[in-house]
Amino acid sequence: MDLRAGDSWGIIACLCTVLWHLPAVPALNRTGDPGPGPSIQKTYDLTRYLEHQLRTLAGTYLNYLGPPFNEPDFNPPRLGAETLPRATVNLEVWRSLNDKLRLTQNYEAYSHLLCHLRGLNRQAAAAELRRSLAHFCTSLQGLLGSIAGVMAALGYPLPQPLPGAEPAWAPGPAHSDFLQKMDDFWLLKELQTWLWRSAKDFNRLKKKMQPPAAAVTLHLEAHGF
Amino acid sequence: MPAGRLGPAAQSARRPPPLLPLLLFCVLGAPRDGSGAHTAVISPQDPTLLIGSSLQATCSVHGDPPGPTAEGLYWTLNGHRLPPELSRVLNASTLALALANLNGSRQQSGDNLVCHARDGSILAGSCLYVGLPPEKPFNISCWSKNMKDLTCRWTPGAHGETFLHTNYSLKYKLRWYGQDNTCEEYHTVGPHSCHIPKDLALFTPYEIWVEATNRLGSARSDVLTLDILDVVTTDPPPDVHVSRVGGLEDQLSVRWVSPPALKDFLFQAKYQIRYRVEDSVDWKVVDDVSNQTSCRLAGLKPGTVYFVQVRCNPFGIYGSKKAGIWSEWSHPTAASTPRSERPGPGGGACEQRGGEPSSGPVRRELKQFLGWLKKHAYCSNLSFRLYDQWRAWMQKSHKTRNQVLPDKL
Numbered sequence: 001m002d003l004r005a006g007d008s009w010g011i012i013a014c015l016c017t018v019l020w021h022l023p024a025v026p027a028l029n030r031t032g033d034p035g036p037g038p039s040i041q042k043t044y045d046l047t048r049y050l051e052h053q054l055r056t057l058a059g060t061y062l063n064y065l066g067p068p069f070n071e072p073d074f075n076p077p078r079l080g081a082e083t084l085p086r087a088t089v090n091l092e093v094w095r096s097l098n099d100k101l102r103l104t105q106n107y108e109a110y111s112h113l114l115c116h117l118r119g120l121n122r123q124a125a126a127a128e129l130r131r132s133l134a135h136f137c138t139s140l141q142g143l144l145g146s147i148a149g150v151m152a153a154l155g156y157p158l159p160q161p162l163p164g165a166e167p168a169w170a171p172g173p174a175h176s177d178f179l180q181k182m183d184d185f186w187l188l189k190e191l192q193t194w195l196w197r198s199a200k201d202f203n204r205l206k207k208k209m210q211p212p213a214a215a216v217t218l219h220l221e222a223h224g225f
Numbered sequence: 226m227p228a229g230r231l232g233p234a235a236q237s238a239r240r241p242p243p244l245l246p247l248l249l250f251c252v253l254g255a256p257r258d259g260s261g262a263h264t265a266v267i268s269p270q271d272p273t274l275l276i277g278s279s280l281q282a283t284c285s286v287h288g289d290p291p292g293p294t295a296e297g298l299y300w301t302l303n304g305h306r307l308p309p310e311l312s313r314v315l316n317a318s319t320l321a322l323a324l325a326n327l328n329g330s331r332q333q334s335g336d337n338l339v340c341h342a343r344d345g346s347i348l349a350g351s352c353l354y355v356g357l358p359p360e361k362p363f364n365i366s367c368w369s370k371n372m373k374d375l376t377c378r379w380t381p382g383a384h385g386e387t388f389l390h391t392n393y394s395l396k397y398k399l400r401w402y403g404q405d406n407t408c409e410e411y412h413t414v415g416p417h418s419c420h421i422p423k424d425l426a427l428f429t430p431y432e433i434w435v436e437a438t439n440r441l442g443s444a445r446s447d448v449l450t451l452d453i454l455d456v457v458t459t460d461p462p463p464d465v466h467v468s469r470v471g472g473l474e475d476q477l478s479v480r481w482v483s484p485p486a487l488k489d490f491l492f493q494a495k496y497q498i499r500y501r502v503e504d505s506v507d508w509k510v511v512d513d514v515s516n517q518t519s520c521r522l523a524g525l526k527p528g529t530v531y532f533v534q535v536r537c538n539p540f541g542i543y544g545s546k547k548a549g550i551w552s553e554w555s556h557p558t559a560a561s562t563p564r565s566e567r568p569g570p571g572g573g574a575c576e577q578r579g580g581e582p583s584s585g586p587v588r589r590e591l592k593q594f595l596g597w598l599k600k601h602a603y604c605s606n607l608s609f610r611l612y613d614q615w616r617a618w619m620q621k622s623h624k625t626r627n628q629v630l631p632d633k634l
């Protein structure tokens with residue numbers, strides 16, 4: 001942002017930027033701080049990367065479960081999956097989420113999902129598949145850390161660390177193997193949906209955090225550029 | 226009535242499962258999402274069967290009348306609809322299935338047997354595990370790196386494919402000290418391998434065996450008895466240097482250092498060297514290199530790049546009588562022989578040198594000598610002496626051949 005000293009539009013634009021960053025910049029002497037922008041971008045990038053990783057992992061895992069689980073448009077009843085955090089949300093509700101709620105929902109969702117993923121007791125799966133699962137869990141842990149970083153930068157408190165034994169959403173004991181397969185199916189589906197949604201969540205946050213371009217544009221137009 | 230393993234008492238108090246209320250909910254048969262709820266139960270749940278056996282299954286629907294009935298229900302196995310002649314309606318709420326001569330499970334997670342409502346929605350499912358009990362694993366081979374650890378490999382039973390997940394467990398114990406131990410680090414060098422990283426004893430033999438277990442049974446390999454000292458291997462020799470031998474165009478000198486990890490232990494190391502021309506895939510092996518750390522390769526082509534590798538076998542360690550185990554080959558080291566001053570066989574112009582015979586016979590004889598050397602390349606000063614002997618012989622025979630030559634060219 002190239003602002004000429006003394007230029008009225010420039011001053012307004014500068015003020016807007018500072019005010020916008022206030023929640024994240026408690027002390028005004030941090031104007032050199034790039035703010036949460038880079039870490040939001042990083043989180044966005046991570047969701048895209050995870051989405052890509054999940055596609056391969058889910059393909060392999062569903063093949064391991066066997067047909068009909070690996071058939072397109074397979075839609076079994078959602079049973080144990082009721083305990084999974086749902087990404088699906090009304091559009092208006094989603095748009096009207098404030099930043100804190102948006103971030104908290106993401107953080108809590110991935111905490112739950114990670115716990116379920118870790119509990120996937122697939123002794124029988126090939127060593128290769130187990131390794132891919134472990135690798136994905138590590139990446140997901142990274143995403144959680146990244147979201148936590150954004151929340152800290154914006155001054156929001158992290159949701160209480162959830163112990164592994166919260167009754168509300170802890171993965172249930174292994175009921176029948178077939179029911180377990182359905183649970184696995186919905187876990188992967190919900191993970192996929194969350195990653196799609198998170199990309200949009202962080203994209204939205206990214207746009208909000210950007211310095212307002214409008215003032216700068218007007219400033220340039222006024223000088224015939 | 227709901228099937229499946231519950232056992233909430235077995236769960237820790239911190240994890241009261243939501244399953245019980247869930248299943249009750251199912252039994253009451255409340256539909257959800259309009260797509261048909263889990264309102265049926267298949268029996269048997271998750272059975273394990275031998276290949277070729279038969280299965281009688283039932284799908285019982287629940288629900289308050291006039292709820293769902295067995296009318297219109299059908300079965301699928303791994304996504305394929307089963308022919309209606311295999312099913313029959315037992316009563317108003319139960320559909321039966323008879324499968325004969327089952328094939329091995331399509332995936333190790335179990336075949337998916339599903340009971341569908343008329344509209345195709347899933348009512349219940351059961352995983353079928355059809356396979357064979359494991360065969361005896363065999364061919365166990367183990368090696369110890371520098372006497373610090375033990376890695377073992379084995380071959381699963383003859384048929385390999387049991388269609389069921391088979392768990393392999395490598396067990397070991399010291400021969401006269403009773404306690405069984407289980408190896409923990411699997412798949413270190415392939416799918417059927419295990420690595421024991423520490424706490425290994427020397428001077429007493431180990432008994433090692435592999436146990437294979439799956440849903441249908443278990444099998445145990447024969448016991449292998451071995452002494453750690455008999456299966457020692459080491460790292461490849463470090464610092465392998467290959468250099469020219471003065472101006473000699475058919476020789477290279479190879480030097481290396483004996484593996485440092487075993488330097489404190491008394492052993493007679495054996496080494497092997499292999500080398501190949503840059504563009505070739507055929508390695509030539511020099512075998513009888515005992516307890517030296519240098520060797521001269523002879524009979525090489527001039528002006529050629531060679532790749533050389535060395536490996537070590539620490540046999541006879543602490544007096545062990547067995548042949549040890551060869552280490553991995555060292556990283557390839559490259560060097561080139563000097564270009565030939567005189568043209569090789571089929572080369573261009575000849576250069577005369579004082580005291581040397583003329584180019585014609587030299588070319589022919591050099592070709593013969595190189596051929597002879599190739600067959601006899603080995604490491605010691607003997608080759609050097611032989612070369613000098615040959616040159617002396619050449620000087621002598623040059624005098625007798627000189628007159629005959631022009632005709633033979």
